[in-house]
Amino acid sequence: MAAEVPKDANAGCPGTQSENAGKADACAGCPNQKICESAPKGPDPDIELIRQRLSNVKHKILVLSGKGGVGKSTFSAQLSIALANLKWEVGLLDIDICGPSIPKMMNLEGEEVHQSNAGWSPVYVQDNLGVMSIGFMLPNPDDAVVWRGPRKNALIKQFLRDVDWGPLDFLFVDSPPGTSDEHISLAQYLSLSDVDGAIIITTPQEVSIIDVRKEINFCKKVGIKVLGVVENMSHLAMPLEEMKFRHPRIPDEDVSAKISNFLKQEGLEGCIAE
Numbered sequence: 227m228a229a230e231v232p233k234d235a236n237a238g239c240p241g242t243q244s245e246n247a248g249k250a251d252a253c254a255g256c257p258n259q260k261i262c263e264s265a266p267k268g269p270d271p272d273i274e275l276i277r278q279r280l281s282n283v284k285h286k287i288l289v290l291s292g293k294g295g296v297g298k299s300t301f302s303a304q305l306s307i308a309l310a311n312l313k314w315e316v317g318l319l320d321i322d323i324c325g326p327s328i329p330k331m332m333n334l335e336g337e338e339v340h341q342s343n344a345g346w347s348p349v350y351v352q353d354n355l356g357v358m359s360i361g362f363m364l365p366n367p368d369d370a371v372v373w374r375g376p377r378k379n380a381l382i383k384q385f386l387r388d389v390d391w392g393p394l395d396f397l398f399v400d401s402p403p404g405t406s407d408e409h410i411s412l413a414q415y416l417s418l419s420d421v422d423g424a425i426i427i428t429t430p431q432e433v434s435i436i437d438v439r440k441e442i443n444f445c446k447k448v449g450i451k452v453l454g455v456v457e458n459m460s461h462l463a464m465p466l467e468e469m470k471f472r473h474p475r476i477p478d479e480d481v482s483a484k485i486s487n488f489l490k491q492e493g494l495e496g497c498i499a500e
Contacts, residue, residue, distance in 0.1 A: 292437025294403040297458035302400040310355035320359035329361035345390035413448040423451035
């Protein structure tokens with residue numbers, strides 16, 4: 227693994243994982259010198275433990291998005307359920323520490339995580355679909371998780387290292403939006419685990435597509451294959467009679483009945499709006 231060099235490091239930095247970190251001549255005067263000198267050196271031993279833990283998982287797939295609110299968790303939940311209904315063994319890991327929505331989507335609110343000698347046991351939706359989320363550990367679902375990066379990363383590592391999934395066909399990792407510290411740590415923790423790749427979720431709006439380009443570039447930089455891009459909310463079809471219409475100049479006036487009568491007069495009842 228290449229040596230990690232902080233952005234504000236001096237020229238000639240040996241990297242944070244080097245045995246000379248904080249001790250080399252180039253480290254003199256660097257703002258990171260004391261941190262690098264005292265930090266543990268060499269590869270993280272937990273990365274190998276994570277590889278061993280996930281060795282029984284055939285396919286490991288990350289679900290990413292550049293922007294929040296594009297349906298990433300909804301996609302993760304629906305895909306997991308669909309594959310489980312096809313009799314595959316499926317796991318869904320929610321690592322969105324500050325906004326865990328998977329317990330709600332999977333109707334698992336109020337469930338708790340149990341621990342055994344083998345590790346943490348997932349919460350099961352059905353016999354072949356297990357879920358793990360920090361949402362199961364919060365005493366109140368409305369509690370805010372106010373954590374800095376290192377504490378978030380420690381929990382993500384613990385999820386990957388300690389959850390006893392057993393043999394799985396698919397493990398989906400529902401991540402927070404963006405390309406933050408959690409994503410860098412996730413890529414590092416899974417560096418030896420043969421991740422199949424990432425599915426990136428977006429919507430048609432240009433502001434979302436801009437962030438998707440960043441997400442794709444992030445995957446290229448950390449060596450994660452992009453399996454595909456899913457565009458949510460790009461199409462809507464529903465009967466006109468089920469739609470509500472408001473007067474354009476009087477927003478409080480409901481004109482749905484007038485529109486419905488007009489459609490019937492013109493023989494257009496049953497039409498689909500797309």
